[in-house]
Amino acid sequence: MIGRRSTILDQVDRMLFPLIVAVAIYVTFRGHNAPGGGFAGGLITGAAFVLRFLSGGALRVRRSVVTHPTTLIGIGLFVAVATAVSPLFVGDALLESTIWIPDVPLVGEVKLVSSTFFDIGVYLLVVGVILTVIVALGADPLHAELMGDGSEEVEP
């Protein structure tokens, strides 16, 4: 964390964070037929975490995610590649997308596309990469426990 903690920035982060993530998820899902997608969505979410990093430092970023950031990369990569490989089991080409259009009562026709999972995978991967970068490069020397070397935290 750089400099003294700012209450205004803290409050702004608190309000904006869910909003930015909501926009990111919207961008991710509209990406099927319009500009957007998992990569763009992941970057927007990353921006939310960068804001959190600016207001609260790497430690607060690290505390606001449940898993280890690299695990998120692994899960994202797995979801993306598994989506790419799965069509092979039904005799389609690698990365081929299947489209279902079920008729949901009250809502009408909903278009579901299997490549959405690919986008979700990319989204998780990108978020994981950004979190890893923030935690690794942005780590405050005072919060050395982030890097896992066991040294004690020093009060600023």
Added chain:
Amino acid sequence: MNALLGLPLALPLLGAALTIVFRSSSVQRAISFVSLLGALGASIGVLVHLAIEDDIVVSRLGGWPAAVSITLVGDRLSALMLVIAGALLVIVLAFAIGQRAADERSPFYHPAYLVLAAGIGQAFLSGDLFNLFVAFELLLMASYVLLTLEGTDAQVRSGTTYVVLNVVESMVLLTAVGLVFAATGTVSMAELPERLAELPDGVQTGLHLLLLVAFGIKAAVFPLFFWLPDAYPTAPSSVTAVFAGLLTKVGIYCMIRVETLLFPGQGSTLLLWIAGLTMLIGVFGAVSHVEMKRILSFHIVSQIGYMVMGIGIGTELALAATVFYLVHHIPVKASLFLVQGLVERETGSTALDDVGGLARRSGPLAVLFLVPALSLAGLPPFSGFLAKFGLARAGFDAGQHVVVVAALLASLFTLVSMTKIWMAMFWGDPYPDVAEGRVGVLRHHPLMSSTTALVIVGTVAVALVAGPLFDYCTGAAAQLIDPGIYRAAVLGS
């Protein structure tokens, strides 16, 4: 069959994802083996199909039509390369586990190794220049990690050179791909031959040279080889074995594609000059050094010259001999680095002055070194003799006497430098005195020694099945020499 084609790329990536999530080393090892063996199995399936059918397997990603899809193309050359690379990756992984080096225990070794495998697989399968670039990025990123995983001073220093140089290489390659697209409107290797031929000569030469520089850095040909003998010796021997066996060969593979498919027969004089100089300068470097890993690293450069020579001659026989040379070279080179790892474990050093009399200390270890060393120098009855004989024969047939003489001279010096290692390290009285706890590396590290032996058996097997293998290589060369076959298979016309 088409479904199998994606697996050498997808399975290692899937494995990489799982090894990132699961950090326990036994789980990581199991995942790595399963995914690499799966990729190897798929490659063997494709190879067997191509050996029987003599066609080209094409897989269009996403099921899109030929003109707009990303295509994976498996012809005889790429299938052969995939199988050899896959087998080597599995065996060296076992060696690395047996070696118990610090880097294999890092949680990032297995993910990086698997991503490297995926990148190599994609490079051999790419049907267009842009995906070739992506494949290069994939395998380069992984190689940065593997090269510097231990984080020693020497690794960081030479890793910096390696990273900077490869970033430059990527930039040159990306520029070349962009310019090719600007000039022709396509990056598909099936459509390019026709469109490139319509361009003015100057534009063709410019694009050709840019691609050659990019792949030349990767393949470490003269004068772009300087990074290799600097970077490779700092990594642990299992990593160096994979890099030496496969990474420069990816560059050679791309050069073959450029010279046969995109610009057939246009660069032969230039390539022959490069080949002669690469062979000689590389081997002189090897003769002048006194540390086993550095000598072997310079030999990589020198050996690359032989393959470039085959590409430069460019006849069907020469290309067949080049492909055969690739098949012979990958296991031989890798096994020499594995033996180097064994020697290092046995004696604690690989400097020629520090070690002596290994033959008396461990006879089998001496045999393990001698077989690939003689094969590398090209003595009969080993695979190296057959590979060099094929190239020399092709050279004489094409009337390229000068480069053949250079090649034979380089062979002689290869023998000299191998004799140098032999005399200094294996002959004479054991030296230094047997240190506590270091005796009998072969007995104490059965996994390391058996995997090394397995690779060496592979090199001998190349010589034993040379007849059918050369027939297959001739088939591969026949597919290479006629771009029309590739075009028809990919575009489906």
